Amino acid sequence: MLHIVNKSPLENTALESCLNLAGAGDVLLIEDAVYAATVGNSFEPTLRAALGKVKIYALQPDLDARGMGDRLVAGVTAVDYSGFVDLTTSNKNCQSWL
Amino acid sequence: MSEVKKFMFVNRKAPYGTIYALEALEVVLITAAFDQDVSLVFLDDGVFQLKKGQQTKGIEIKNFSPTYRALEGYDVEKLYVLKESMDARGLSEDDLLVPVTVLTTAEMGALMDEQDVVLSF
Amino acid sequence: MATIEVGGKTYETDEEGYLVNLSDWDADVANHIATTENITMTDQHWEVINFLREYFEEYQIAPAVRVLTKAIGKKLGADKGTSEYLYALYPYGPGKQACKIAGLPKPTGCV
Numbered sequence: 423m424l425h426i427v428n429k430s431p432l433e434n435t436a437l438e439s440c441l442n443l444a445g446a447g448d449v450l451l452i453e454d455a456v457y458a459a460t461v462g463n464s465f466e467p468t469l470r471a472a473l474g475k476v477k478i479y480a481l482q483p484d485l486d487a488r489g490m491g492d493r494l495v496a497g498v499t500a501v502d503y504s505g506f507v508d509l510t511t512s513n514k515n516c517q518s519w520l
Numbered sequence: 521m522s523e524v525k526k527f528m529f530v531n532r533k534a535p536y537g538t539i540y541a542l543e544a545l546e547v548v549l550i551t552a553a554f555d556q557d558v559s560l561v562f563l564d565d566g567v568f569q570l571k572k573g574q575q576t577k578g579i580e581i582k583n584f585s586p587t588y589r590a591l592e593g594y595d596v597e598k599l600y601v602l603k604e605s606m607d608a609r610g611l612s613e614d615d616l617l618v619p620v621t622v623l624t625t626a627e628m629g630a631l632m633d634e635q636d637v638v639l640s641f
Numbered sequence: 642m643a644t645i646e647v648g649g650k651t652y653e654t655d656e657e658g659y660l661v662n663l664s665d666w667d668a669d670v671a672n673h674i675a676t677t678e679n680i681t682m683t684d685q686h687w688e689v690i691n692f693l694r695e696y697f698e699e700y701q702i703a704p705a706v707r708v709l710t711k712a713i714g715k716k717l718g719a720d721k722g723t724s725e726y727l728y729a730l731y732p733y734g735p736g737k738q739a740c741k742i743a744g745l746p747k748p749t750g751c752v
Contacts, residue, residue, distance in 0.1 A: 428537065429537075430534055430537065430565050432564065432565055432608065432609070433532075433533075433564060433565050453536070453537045454534045454536075454537030454538075454565070457534065457565070457568065457609070460610065461610055462609065462610015462611070463608070463609055463610050464607075464608040464609070466610075482578065483577075483578025483579045484536075484578075484579060486574075486575040486576075486577075486578050486579075487535075487536055487574060487575060487576040487578065487579045487581065487583070488534070488535065488536065488568060488571060488574060489571040489572055489573035489574040489575070489585075490571070491573075491575070492573075493610070502578075546749055549702070549705070549749045550749060552705070553705060553707065582701065583701065584701060586699060586700050586701045587700050587701050587702050589699075589700060590699075590700035590702060590704070590708075593704065593708045593711070593712060594705070594708055
């Protein structure tokens, strides 16, 4: 399953719940959720722990927009819009966490 | 002229994900015409608004971060950032695109307390 | 959507005559808009237009008149940084009218 999260982890519990519940599969961070995949953030340990069971992606245009393109946590994969589309088609279902 | 009041704008949201940051900035630019004592505060995810190096071409949204540098020309010179919020986001003063005063939680609370009007975004 | 025609090309404007696309702007378009505003462009007029374009490029906004006046005084000399000087060039307001000729949006907070 593909999980899509668009909220900052420091002001909303969507990503935390998502990572708790997602047993396996892919997690795609977009919009304000991309901050979760940047180094030095206080959510970083939680994200790193989750990297063991899910694969985490972050949308590059959203990282760039926020001036965070050069701070991606190692182990997270940056994708562009076509990578986003590939993730939605390669997974059999998808959940957007609002 | 009527008495000058202390206005504080509190920014708590990251840019682009929601419209709050841009709306706050526009309100600040408009109210700058009224010659009041204006402070801008950035805390929680609001500190992300001032991150250097924003490039929004890919998301097709206007990059309004250069406008923070215009505030000085509008005589809006009191910019405060909460230290704990920067620390929690791996940011330091060097990462910000304008000069700011960094305050601790206690200092920020005291500053908030002495305002006449506080507008939160 | 309103349009203007310059040199056989059509450009989109809003209902008040401000260019919709910043990148449409060039000297010919500026001269055309100036004509519709009954302004004959001189070097002094261009100085203000070029200043506005540079300001927008740097800060991504059109400055309020007060800010423009102060900044012009700093850049082009104190004698030019006055309302009298700028209103003599652009009688309907250096913010509104000069921004329109410069192909910029109306200054924030300008009604």
